[in-house]
Amino acid sequence: MSPRIATASVAAALLLAAACAPAPTRPVPPPPREHPPAVGPMRPFTLPTKRDFTLANGMKVTLVPFGTLPKTALLLAVRTANTAEGAHRGLLNITAELLKEGAGTRDAEALAQYAADMGGALEINPALDQTTFGLDVLSDRAADAIGLLADVVRRPRLPAAELPRLKTDLARQVAVARSRPQTLAHEAFAHLMWGDHPYGHEQPTEAEIAAIDIRDVHAFVDREFSAARAHLFVSGQFDAAAVERALRAAFGDWAAGTAPAPHPPTGSRTRVVKLIDRPGAAQSTILLGVPVPGPATPGFIGLSVANAMLGGGLLSRLDRNIREDKGWTYGAASRITPLADGVALWTVATDVNAPDTAPALAEIFKEIDRLRTEPPPADELRSIQNFRAGAFVIGASSRGGILAQLAFIDLQGLPDEYLTQYVQHVYGVTQDELRSAAAHYLDTSAATLVVVADLGKLRPAIEALPALKGARFE
Amino acid sequence: MPHPSHAARVRAALLACAATFATGALAAAPQLNVPVEYYRLANGLRVVLSQDAAVPTTTVAVYYHIGFRTEPRNRTGFAHLFEHLMFQESKNLDRGEADKLVNGNGGISNGSTRFDYTNYYQVVPSNVTEAVLWVEAERMRGLALSESSLQNQKDVVKNEVRVNVLNRPYGGFPWLDLPQKANENWYNAHNFYGELADIDAATLADVRSFYDTYYVPSNAVLVVAGDFDPATTRAAIERFFGALPTRPEPKRPDISEPPQHEERLTTSTDPLAPRPALAFGYHVPDRNTPEWYAFGLIDQILLQGDDSRLWQRLVKERGYADGVEGGINLIGNMFDYEGPTLWAASLIHDPGTADERIVADLDEVIGRLQSTPVGAAELERAITKIRSQLYDVAGSPTRFGLAELLACFALFDDDPARINRLESEFRKVTPEALRATAQRYLVPTNRTRLSLAAGRAATGGKP
Numbered sequence: 001m002s003p004r005i006a007t008a009s010v011a012a013a014l015l016l017a018a019a020c021a022p023a024p025t026r027p028v029p030p031p032p033r034e035h036p037p038a039v040g041p042m043r044p045f046t047l048p049t050k051r052d053f054t055l056a057n058g059m060k061v062t063l064v065p066f067g068t069l070p071k072t073a074l075l076l077a078v079r080t081a082n083t084a085e086g087a088h089r090g091l092l093n094i095t096a097e098l099l100k101e102g103a104g105t106r107d108a109e110a111l112a113q114y115a116a117d118m119g120g121a122l123e124i125n126p127a128l129d130q131t132t133f134g135l136d137v138l139s140d141r142a143a144d145a146i147g148l149l150a151d152v153v154r155r156p157r158l159p160a161a162e163l164p165r166l167k168t169d170l171a172r173q174v175a176v177a178r179s180r181p182q183t184l185a186h187e188a189f190a191h192l193m194w195g196d197h198p199y200g201h202e203q204p205t206e207a208e209i210a211a212i213d214i215r216d217v218h219a220f221v222d223r224e225f226s227a228a229r230a231h232l233f234v235s236g237q238f239d240a241a242a243v244e245r246a247l248r249a250a251f252g253d254w255a256a257g258t259a260p261a262p263h264p265p266t267g268s269r270t271r272v273v274k275l276i277d278r279p280g281a282a283q284s285t286i287l288l289g290v291p292v293p294g295p296a297t298p299g300f301i302g303l304s305v306a307n308a309m310l311g312g313g314l315l316s317r318l319d320r321n322i323r324e325d326k327g328w329t330y331g332a333a334s335r336i337t338p339l340a341d342g343v344a345l346w347t348v349a350t351d352v353n354a355p356d357t358a359p360a361l362a363e364i365f366k367e368i369d370r371l372r373t374e375p376p377p378a379d380e381l382r383s384i385q386n387f388r389a390g391a392f393v394i395g396a397s398s399r400g401g402i403l404a405q406l407a408f409i410d411l412q413g414l415p416d417e418y419l420t421q422y423v424q425h426v427y428g429v430t431q432d433e434l435r436s437a438a439a440h441y442l443d444t445s446a447a448t449l450v451v452v453a454d455l456g457k458l459r460p461a462i463e464a465l466p467a468l469k470g471a472r473f474e
Numbered sequence: 475m476p477h478p479s480h481a482a483r484v485r486a487a488l489l490a491c492a493a494t495f496a497t498g499a500l501a502a503a504p505q506l507n508v509p510v511e512y513y514r515l516a517n518g519l520r521v522v523l524s525q526d527a528a529v530p531t532t533t534v535a536v537y538y539h540i541g542f543r544t545e546p547r548n549r550t551g552f553a554h555l556f557e558h559l560m561f562q563e564s565k566n567l568d569r570g571e572a573d574k575l576v577n578g579n580g581g582i583s584n585g586s587t588r589f590d591y592t593n594y595y596q597v598v599p600s601n602v603t604e605a606v607l608w609v610e611a612e613r614m615r616g617l618a619l620s621e622s623s624l625q626n627q628k629d630v631v632k633n634e635v636r637v638n639v640l641n642r643p644y645g646g647f648p649w650l651d652l653p654q655k656a657n658e659n660w661y662n663a664h665n666f667y668g669e670l671a672d673i674d675a676a677t678l679a680d681v682r683s684f685y686d687t688y689y690v691p692s693n694a695v696l697v698v699a700g701d702f703d704p705a706t707t708r709a710a711i712e713r714f715f716g717a718l719p720t721r722p723e724p725k726r727p728d729i730s731e732p733p734q735h736e737e738r739l740t741t742s743t744d745p746l747a748p749r750p751a752l753a754f755g756y757h758v759p760d761r762n763t764p765e766w767y768a769f770g771l772i773d774q775i776l777l778q779g780d781d782s783r784l785w786q787r788l789v790k791e792r793g794y795a796d797g798v799e800g801g802i803n804l805i806g807n808m809f810d811y812e813g814p815t816l817w818a819a820s821l822i823h824d825p826g827t828a829d830e831r832i833v834a835d836l837d838e839v840i841g842r843l844q845s846t847p848v849g850a851a852e853l854e855r856a857i858t859k860i861r862s863q864l865y866d867v868a869g870s871p872t873r874f875g876l877a878e879l880l881a882c883f884a885l886f887d888d889d890p891a892r893i894n895r896l897e898s899e900f901r902k903v904t905p906e907a908l909r910a911t912a913q914r915y916l917v918p919t920n921r922t923r924l925s926l927a928a929g930r931a932a933t934g935g936k937p
Contacts, residue, residue, distance in 0.1 A: 175749060
């Protein structure tokens, strides 16, 4: 997986034409071969125009007319997250479910039917740094959809009678999630990486879920959902005047509320290894990572290109090596996950055939080291740059993609230029800048590693890896 | 073969609409109107072109009319293994060069294997269109697989099965397991992902025979959608694909399923699962019949979305589970298969919930559909949900869903333009026809139940 790359819009038209590249060169072996047709310059691509404004109560609005289909996507992003739960872990997840249990004049069933009548379904996504309310409807219902969103965040019924069922559901979801080796790896990794910060507790315990009270939910909603924390994004085909009227009527008198409490995370830079036993496991789950600076940092684009070269898809070195050469895995990926306060997390994740666990780890470390010590060949860099640029254009080619990218730069506090100049910056990364970014940031001597595996068979080989010499084994 | 997980199935739907839709003049129900140009080359290759230059990307997809249903009997999983092999070396391309041509020029590519087709698809910046067409023609005519590549991809595919099934709780539930229990005809009832021993047994001779039989122009369709010049593209297609020799279209075996006369109940234990689960499936009406369209609406009314009747009963009222997921054709949608399939759903529940209680609720919800005609508002809601999904298929940034419908309707029906008639077919369904369809098909004798016991009571591993 490659880093989350923002897409989206901005007033100015962005020309990607110059950005795209000639066909990669190819060695020509002895027998005469046919060659693919040459690849010409890319057709100019214009990001859609957006309009930003702020209501008197501080709520931000972004409207982006886009596309040829009669649908409208709405995304209401609210600055509250699992970090705001305090001691009540799981409270936001429960709250998100309770918000669907009726709002305004409608009970839960009527609310679901109302959304379906518009051709949509309400999706509430609690996350680490922001909670989003998504609704994608037929264009002629866009104004109604805004009213529905306002009902949900401003006039939720929060029926106490539904709380026990939703707590039972959450406990079951957690149990099911924790039966997957990837969840176990992430959970252990998060705790080692973030310690007692809320990021360090990915799944609530049964006791924490049981302790949630309806009064906690009311207090959370009253405190955490308010205009000054909210940003409504609208994209697709819509009647802009009608949408603006509807949103001013629906949200104009919403109380501004208070700013979210800061929860700056500090990631671990201790070289630590945790091995988790999963007897009989046919594969071993590997998760390796280190904190890195977020997208506002100069050099982040260079780091993101380095990351894509290492583990961003079919062309990446990890896939070419441990999948396409060795056959040890179905896939290996590295990614950068931007978090709050200028912090991001870089991780490598894969599931490898159990007998190949230690050799696979050795190859992963080898590939990271190679990226940090040798400037990449020019044609490989050009391929990765093209891949990133193409993904940017494809990502900006739907109303949902546009909203996701705009919400991303908003949350990260990035200027519009991050998007308008993204492709240009990708192509600006040099061979040595890439190596240098990898050397500086992808520091495996400060990394956290979790392996979920059949340790009865594999522990000695993992512990004996030269790359792990000197690491603290948890 | 992407894993259609319990909670995250992608439901494709279809369609696009005319680009004549202007803000400020939002009509109530705009006409769906995907441009469709359809023709065949002299060697039998079907070609579908659908131009839409709104964004400068092009989607190119080749669908071969060979899926895992009809793979060789002693080679379970072979159709899917073969899909992997098509990304390896060919006459004019070394290993990795096709990926580099597509992805290294800004594209996204993949392939997948389903009941009745295997597909290869990519979305690229539109300047790469001709190069991608060349790549697809190259692998249609010149696969040149080495023994080492075959061995490598056997290993990769076995690791795919491990990560998606063997080391994953609820891994084959119910998408792999249910068809094996609900069907009698081997073509419909074998392990499509493949037994690891069968994957290991594949030889280069198997590969050659399969390739020569099924990967021929007369058994394939090429779809080009998005930003391209029609005349230039037609010429490039003729240049790259037109020279391929004419080969006979392979015969399809009998994939029909005998009528079911008795409910099938099966149980199994998942050693990795922490909670029990229940799945149920019913054989659906033959595709493209009036009953089949009625069943598409029944699916919307009973199962799709949290407004649906089963969601309201099983999740909201009873609290058996946090969701109930399913649909027509668990690994795809109601449009992308040919032959028998199931309407199926599943839920993960707690140990204290007996399957019989869940099934009693299921039967009661179905009984109401069989006894009382659906009201006008609910019927309209079902059609609205389908229409909204169809727009999303056409509006997807990859157009993969659009290419899929055009390809399937060309391969299965010789009529890709029927994409534009789907909504009107759904609109013909009357409440009475819907009730009659429910009465005929949603009966216990047409049902298979799969009860999954939780083999792992405790959660997690130990440090």
